[in-house]
Amino acid sequence: MRVIERVRELQAFSEGERAAGRRLALVPTMGALHAGHLGLVELARRRAERVVVSIFVNPTQFDDPADLRSYPRTLESDLAACRGAGVDVAFCPALEELYPAGHQTRVEVGELARPLCGAARPGHFRGVASVVAKLLLAARPQVAVFGEKDFQQLLVVRRMARDLCFDVEILGAPIAREPDGLALSSRNQRLSPEARRQAPALARALAAAERAVSAGERQAAALLHAARSELEKAPLLRIDYAELRDPETLEPTPERLAGPALLALAVFFPARKAGAEVRLIDNRVLRAA
Amino acid sequence: MRVIERVRELQAFSEGERAAGRRLALVPTMGALHAGHLGLVELARRRAERVVVSIFVNPTQFDDPADLRSYPRTLESDLAACRGAGVDVAFCPALEELYPAGHQTRVEVGELARPLCGAARPGHFRGVASVVAKLLLAARPQVAVFGEKDFQQLLVVRRMARDLCFDVEILGAPIAREPDGLALSSRNQRLSPEARRQAPALARALAAAERAVSAGERQAAALLHAARSELEKAPLLRIDYAELRDPETLEPTPERLAGPALLALAVFFPARKAGAEVRLIDNRVLRAA
Numbered sequence: 001m002r003v004i005e006r007v008r009e010l011q012a013f014s015e016g017e018r019a020a021g022r023r024l025a026l027v028p029t030m031g032a033l034h035a036g037h038l039g040l041v042e043l044a045r046r047r048a049e050r051v052v053v054s055i056f057v058n059p060t061q062f063d064d065p066a067d068l069r070s071y072p073r074t075l076e077s078d079l080a081a082c083r084g085a086g087v088d089v090a091f092c093p094a095l096e097e098l099y100p101a102g103h104q105t106r107v108e109v110g111e112l113a114r115p116l117c118g119a120a121r122p123g124h125f126r127g128v129a130s131v132v133a134k135l136l137l138a139a140r141p142q143v144a145v146f147g148e149k150d151f152q153q154l155l156v157v158r159r160m161a162r163d164l165c166f167d168v169e170i171l172g173a174p175i176a177r178e179p180d181g182l183a184l185s186s187r188n189q190r191l192s193p194e195a196r197r198q199a200p201a202l203a204r205a206l207a208a209a210e211r212a213v214s215a216g217e218r219q220a221a222a223l224l225h226a227a228r229s230e231l232e233k234a235p236l237l238r239i240d241y242a243e244l245r246d247p248e249t250l251e252p253t254p255e256r257l258a259g260p261a262l263l264a265l266a267v268f269f270p271a272r273k274a275g276a277e278v279r280l281i282d283n284r285v286l287r288a289a
Numbered sequence: 290m291r292v293i294e295r296v297r298e299l300q301a302f303s304e305g306e307r308a309a310g311r312r313l314a315l316v317p318t319m320g321a322l323h324a325g326h327l328g329l330v331e332l333a334r335r336r337a338e339r340v341v342v343s344i345f346v347n348p349t350q351f352d353d354p355a356d357l358r359s360y361p362r363t364l365e366s367d368l369a370a371c372r373g374a375g376v377d378v379a380f381c382p383a384l385e386e387l388y389p390a391g392h393q394t395r396v397e398v399g400e401l402a403r404p405l406c407g408a409a410r411p412g413h414f415r416g417v418a419s420v421v422a423k424l425l426l427a428a429r430p431q432v433a434v435f436g437e438k439d440f441q442q443l444l445v446v447r448r449m450a451r452d453l454c455f456d457v458e459i460l461g462a463p464i465a466r467e468p469d470g471l472a473l474s475s476r477n478q479r480l481s482p483e484a485r486r487q488a489p490a491l492a493r494a495l496a497a498a499e500r501a502v503s504a505g506e507r508q509a510a511a512l513l514h515a516a517r518s519e520l521e522k523a524p525l526l527r528i529d530y531a532e533l534r535d536p537e538t539l540e541p542t543p544e545r546l547a548g549p550a551l552l553a554l555a556v557f558f559p560a561r562k563a564g565a566e567v568r569l570i571d572n573r574v575l576r577a578a
Contacts, residue, residue, distance in 0.1 A: 110393030
């Protein structure tokens with residue numbers, strides 16, 4: 001596995017591979033790799049001859065400086081995990097490589113970036129769209145893989161890529177979960193032990209709504225009630241949002257569902273570190289067709 | 290010469306040329322081609338084996354709907370001019386090709402886009418940066434050529450390309466002028482006959498400031514006075530701005546110049562069409578080193 005730190009070097013690698021007729025897949029990560037990321041790599045390997053994993057904690061997508069400071073950084077074990085997963089290139093740029101002195105360009109997506117995490121985390125998706133644009137231009141992949149846990153991010157990135165004429169397919173990969181249902185996230189390791197025990201409430205809330213849909217329920221309010229009831233069983237949990245949205249446009253669903261609906265959840269739990277919090281998200285598309 | 294209307298087709302062309310080891314140059318235009326554009330093509334031909342000229346009147350960079358409506362559209366003669374100049378590909382996308390239904394992504398440059406034309410034309414450089422990003426991703430050139438008449442645009446595009454990791458050289462080409470000094474512009478043809486006679490006042494103002502610098506003048510106020518005095522000799526002319534700025538950062542120069550300074554002018558003249566106006570710009574870097 002090659003470790004590349006410079007944009008120019010990655011571009012030269014990519015140009016050579018493309019000229020030789022080989023397809024590249026990019027898996028953008030912020031490191032702290034877990035089995036969810038390795039699932040993305042697996043999917044990438046099925047879709048391309050060369051897999052590039054980028055490892056870069058992108059400061060511009062953190063609305064909360066404390067969250068940025070406490071974000072886990074585990075480069076050596078990340079590189080080992082990449083090697084084990086058959087990654088061809090680990091792209092590990094320094095901050096100044098993606099944000100050179102005097103940088104002042106931002107990529108901004110409109111409507112799709114406004115609700116949900118866009119409302120809860122001002123500037124977050126501007127940071128995401130900007131860094132993903134840079135990573136796509138540095139790696140020039142034919143495919144880029146993003147996890148569906150960050151469902152809104154997937155939509156924002158896909159729209160950005162289409163709107164700016166990126167010649168790339170943006171692929172979503174299913175959410176990987178712990179045996180108790182908790183969606184894998186680098187932030188899980190920051191949960192207090194008791195919060196970790198209660199964290200599967202998110203997955204149970206999604207499942208409760210799904211069961212209600214399967215039983216014929218179509219009222220948005222009733223489905224949200226089913227989900228919130230499960231969340232409220234976890235006393236340490238504080239809801240950030242719990243919303244039903246159109247899974248393509250992210251517009252609010254009608255009162256009575258008539259098609260697929262995204263149930264998107266964001267909550268806070270106490271962190272291991274006293275006084276700090278961890279924000280977790282999860283989602284599920286309810287097939288109320 | 291090939292005429293390409295689809296982004297996908299241009300990307301396939303570019304990928305093939307790059308894989309074959311040939312360099313591409315892009316000359317982005319809004320059509321209404323004149324000798325200034327052909328100078329850009331000439332420079333492009335010296336720097337690459339394949340020259341792509343894009344012809345697209347980009348609506349998002351017009352802050353004034355009347356200006357957009359009256360912008361000259363002369364596709365047939367533009368294509369003939371491209372053929373005559375040895376252009377390899379004319380890229381003529383329809384509006385929906387670069388702005389598909391539901392598009393909502395914008396590229397925004399900060400400080401460099403704020404003064405001068407950025408202050409006078411709100412949103413203008415957001416439109417420019419966005420469309421140039423799309424064109425660079427559609428054509429994937431190694432070089433892109435922009436005229437120095439739009440000096441601020443050149444700086445904005447160059448910064449955008451660097452900040453987003455575009456693997457492209459942004460090249461500036463010297464301003465082409467009529468025999469009487471008027472900088473070539475597609476908007477010149479909209480001037481009233483009397484305005485056309487007075488329009489060389491812009492070039493004379495730049496020359497007056499240059500003479501003052503050569504004579505040892507270093508006071509910004511005195512240089513601006515020399516320029517404004519020439520502009521005021523054209524009674525039909527109305528000044529939009531006349532400013533001295535750092536030619537790299539576009540920050541205001543010190544009162545007493547200590548290095549190169551950009552003298553940037555923007556003025557309004559009456560159009561041929563009664564009641565309408567034409568906005569002209571011009572500039573010169575004064576070598577007060």
